[in-house]
Amino acid sequence: MKKIIILFLMFSAVVFAEWQYSMGHNKEGVNYHFFIVYDIYDNEKYSSLMFNVTLDIDNGMSSVIILNNNVKENDNLSLYIKDNSGDSINYSIFKKDIEKGFIGIQNSDKYNRGDAISKLLVSAQSVELYNNDTRETLATFDTQGLKQILQKRLGNSDWYKYKINE
Numbered sequence: 001m002k003k004i005i006i007l008f009l010m011f012s013a014v015v016f017a018e019w020q021y022s023m024g025h026n027k028e029g030v031n032y033h034f035f036i037v038y039d040i041y042d043n044e045k046y047s048s049l050m051f052n053v054t055l056d057i058d059n060g061m062s063s064v065i066i067l068n069n070n071v072k073e074n075d076n077l078s079l080y081i082k083d084n085s086g087d088s089i090n091y092s093i094f095k096k097d098i099e100k101g102f103i104g105i106q107n108s109d110k111y112n113r114g115d116a117i118s119k120l121l122v123s124a125q126s127v128e129l130y131n132n133d134t135r136e137t138l139a140t141f142d143t144q145g146l147k148q149i150l151q152k153r154l155g156n157s158d159w160y161k162y163k164i165n166e
Helices: 002-017 113-122 146-154 158-164
Strands: 020-025 031-038 048-054 061-067 077-083 088-092 102-105 124-131 136-142
Touching: 031 136, 031 146, 048 113, 048 146, 061 113, 061 158, 077 113, 088 113, 102 113, 113 124, 113 146, 113 158, 146 158
Parallel strands: none
Antiparallel strands: 020 031, 031 048, 048 061, 061 102, 077 088, 077 124, 124 136
């Protein structure tokens, strides 16, 4: 029995090792949970994917922020998301979500794009940030373990129960 527990703890450490968790708030006092993973090929950690969740607004909402020094305004960018079944999804990033070095996909309009991309990422193995014009991969993120860390930190929330698992 001890061997099983030790193996489980080792597996859990591997699954959660990539994701960093923190909490913060905006200037209005809304609390946010931040889950961050870095580009697997970037030792300097210039590229990061941040999965943000607040439980303070409505039944909760989420957004995704990607920081990358090679991103410029008016870039034609996509995310290639490989899900747990091995299928790939091409997610085109709106031009209005792109600034120099920054991509922000959130629920700033009536279409709930932040929640939609969040559902895709929860079941993703990896995400590539791709520049369609230069045909260059700008960053690659290992996103395995996101669902487990979300469940650990926010599993009792209505957001997790009803928005992510609906």
